Amino acid sequence: MTLVDVRTPDPKRFIPGATGDWEVIVGLEVHAQVTSHSKLFSGASTTFGNAANANVSLVDAAMPGMLPVINEECVRQAVRTGLGLKAQINHRSIFDRKNYFYPDLPQGYQISQFKDPIVGEGTIVISLGPDRQGHFEDIEIGIERLHLEQDAGKSMHDQHPTMSYVDLNRSGVALMEIVSKPDMRSSDEAKAYMTKLRSIVRYLGTCDGNMDEGSMRADVNVSVRRPGAEFGTRCEIKNVNSIRFIGQAIEYEARRQIAILEDGGKIDQETRLFDPHKGETRSMRSKEDAHDYRYFPDPDLLPLEFDEAFVEALRVDLPELPDDKKERFVRDLGLSIYDASVLVSEKAIADYFEVVSAGRDGKAAANWVINDLLGALNKAGKGIEETPVSPAQLGGILDLIKSEVISGKLAKELFEIVFNEGGDPAEIVEARGMKQVTDTGAIEKAVDEIIAANPDQVEKVKAKPSLAGWFVGQVMKSTGGKANPQAVQALVKAKLGLED
Amino acid sequence: MTELTHLTIAEARDRLTARDITAVELTDAYLSAIDAANGALNAYVTVTPEKARAMAKASDERLAAGKAGALEGIPLGIKDLFGTEGVHTQACSHILDGFAPRYESTVTQNLWNDGAVMLGKLNMDEFAMGSSNESSYYGPVKNPWRATGSDADRVPGGSSGGSAAAVAAFLCAGATATDTGGSIRQPAAFTGTVGIKPTYGRCSRWGIVAFASSLDQAGPIARDVRDAAILLKSMASVDAKDTTSVNLPVPDYEKAIGQSLKGMKIGIPAEYRVEGMPEEIEALWRQGIAWLKDAGAEIVDISLPHTKYALPAYYIVAPAEASSNLARYDGVRYGLRVDGKDIADMYEQTRAAGFGQEVKRRIMIGTYVLSAGYYDAYYLRAQKVRTLIKRDFETAFHAGVDAILTPATPSSAFGIADQELAADPVKMYLNDIFTVTVNMAGLPGIAVPAGLDAKGLPLGLQLIGKPFEEETLFKTAHVIEQAAGRFTPPKWW
Amino acid sequence: MSVDLATVKRVAHLARIAVSEDDANRMTGELNAILGFVEQLGEVDVTGVEPMTSVTPMAMKKREDIVTDGSKADDIVANAPNSDRNFFLVPKVVE
């Protein structure tokens, strides 16, 4: 690919060195496991964590005479993902063989796409911020291509003193390799890109995005240069499997390269590994073996061809993607960009919010989801998938507030009860007598009692009306928090003859 | 008993159906013939007598029940390239040492489904790479044909040398074979048998050890044209497990036999008149033309201008694909393993010990032409030339030609361990000069015996057809067979 | 184009075939003979010609996304030179 610099150097992102400022250039090659029941070219299962070689067909084990037959769902998933990346869909693509020897590569080649991938150029918009002024910065990151390929098997090196154990369960599982352009200029941008890409594939349902199970992993290409200068020599950090590690690897690698260059050295183009325990990258020992992959079209497979109608059918079925959803939340529900961004960041959160906000006040729903629900989940160390409060339950709480059955303060208590103990909010309110008291007679009686019992305070308040809140608090306390606070305030002021 | 083995498949079928003979008798006759001859000919690398008798017994039961398949009780030999469940499948290579697959190739399964009986696995050039059957790990096969008055051993051709020799020597009623550059047609021509390579995509490649995926096709070798038609009908199928297998119904090829050639146009390509071709071959070709003309066909001169480039392009495409297809033989999952000091060394020692010289040579060429910086100059150019070769044929067919007649080989069978050929691989490769164009263009081609040369060795003619018009080839070849007669080697073994 | 001894050794290593000095020398001659033979393709004018990708023009068959295979680890390792609990064993690989 020809490298084009589409970014204007931005001092905010410069890394200061001993001899001046540096700019880091980052591009990612992300391997995303396609969501499918069976493998790319065989009928064996893609499930995770089975016994050795249980999910292996004769094709996956490269028995003599075995032939690949493509899984049509994997093709659809790749096209869907391409559409989600607003990318060029290639109606004709070719499967090539990438030839190399490795014990977890049974065929002696990986079936991949080299010259003619299924998806061409596209873009991902990442949003950085907010800054101190509350502004967001949207940056377009170019997608170079997306292609389909086979995953390899797994070798285990800790089972035997002299032998490695090879399991081919992963062998032949479909991967999408999504290659970005070298458009990122900081570790934060790279993390935002990975987060956004993961969110897009999850919205699309084309990859589960579970990085700790290896469903998504990134090869991170890092180089440094003087701001605005020609691109420098890059190093590729292989198979980084968490977003945090991507950030750490880039930070470490940029500083390593800067140190070498400032010492008058030069960067060797090489493949490196990130060690999460040490937070360092190190050279891979196997690199001396210069690779020559001898790509050529796989003669067992015909060109992959489909027409526009095939693409169109997938396009109309595409779910709403995070950017569109965010725009809609701001436009139709009047949410702030910040709130909308938080809500669309994960498909599961957005789905949750959509149920809660349906037919209710969007802003109130957003506040409750973001501040109360996500706050509580965060405190409990839980993800949205494990929420003990269902959207229907939270919606029920919102309805009780709206109809003034409970006060905002009681609602917080009610939420806590539902979060910890479960139950139907309306029933809980009923059973525990949490209903707000709006009956003026009852409130008046309580106010009178408090005033009568505290003559000293009455005098103080008359001298300093701002202390009236003390009476409001006492009345709320005596009514168990159920009195309507507005009504209490009005009555206290009236009885004590204070100006409104 | 011996004459039972001389029955054609069609004859045996009639007698089995009439319950005049039993499948077990027929199978036993072949097993005895193999016992008596294989030491001399080396056509079989494995004989499976128990399996054969069990299958024959089952055939007799089905015959008795009136549930006979199209090949019920017909004993066949299977080229060692076909995966046969639980039975020696080594592509006659040391690297597949001890390999017995847990699966059955689609083609052989089709044969068993039709009631055929397996006698054993047939010798071949290692991984189907060769034109003389001398590259087999199990040693060369001897051609049942010898020059008149000579007892010098000749090659049966290759790579399906075991198949051709076994059919010619009555060690099976018919055999499976495969053809990547001429491996069915050249040995058929060298042994006086009939061999057809069908259109690419007609027979499933599933379960057949791959040599060059875009060229490999299975087909039968048989004693006569009718038998070849009967066998191909059973072998061919549409297979969901092979992406390159074509979704077309399989015709009843036998019906084509005996049909008239009136109104047919036979093309004679100028470019097959190669320099240094023996006059006997020229004469045979002229004779073939005359027979077809007599049968009512119109003869037209055609030009296939890129013919000369087919063989060099083949020697890029086939080794390139092979170098990749044979990467799976690494000592990890099956076959030979030679231990080394580390994994890379294990690979290198295993492959050095497991592959023979011809296979290594082709892997080396294929690896080289695909390596960085050479792809465009070699592989890409060869695939473009291939497009031109195919276009030549299309032009001829568009102009109304129904089939093309050429010699099958540039010579008759040569001697085993021929010094000149052994010293120059390219000279050996020239054996495929007339057959390889057909693989490059994916077309069907049939070799049919047409006469003997001055030494008394068989010579064949080749007919090339349009894609999926194997029927045209059967009816035309049958006309030649009727005119030329059939050829049987004098028994010396 | 012709190959020298060093190229032959490099190619042999790429193909993972151990070669002795004698093998490499012999192969150099053989490979050059074959490369000399295929050289004639240079004469052909291939401008504007598409490389062949499938000899029979047809649409590629596709599979439905259903699990139809697997659960036969015994068959998978049945022919293995060295296996343990259905894993294939190879000399230890160092990264």
Ligand SMILES: [Mg+2]
């Ligand atoms: Mg990569």
Ligand SMILES: [Zn+2]
């Ligand atoms: Zn990849």
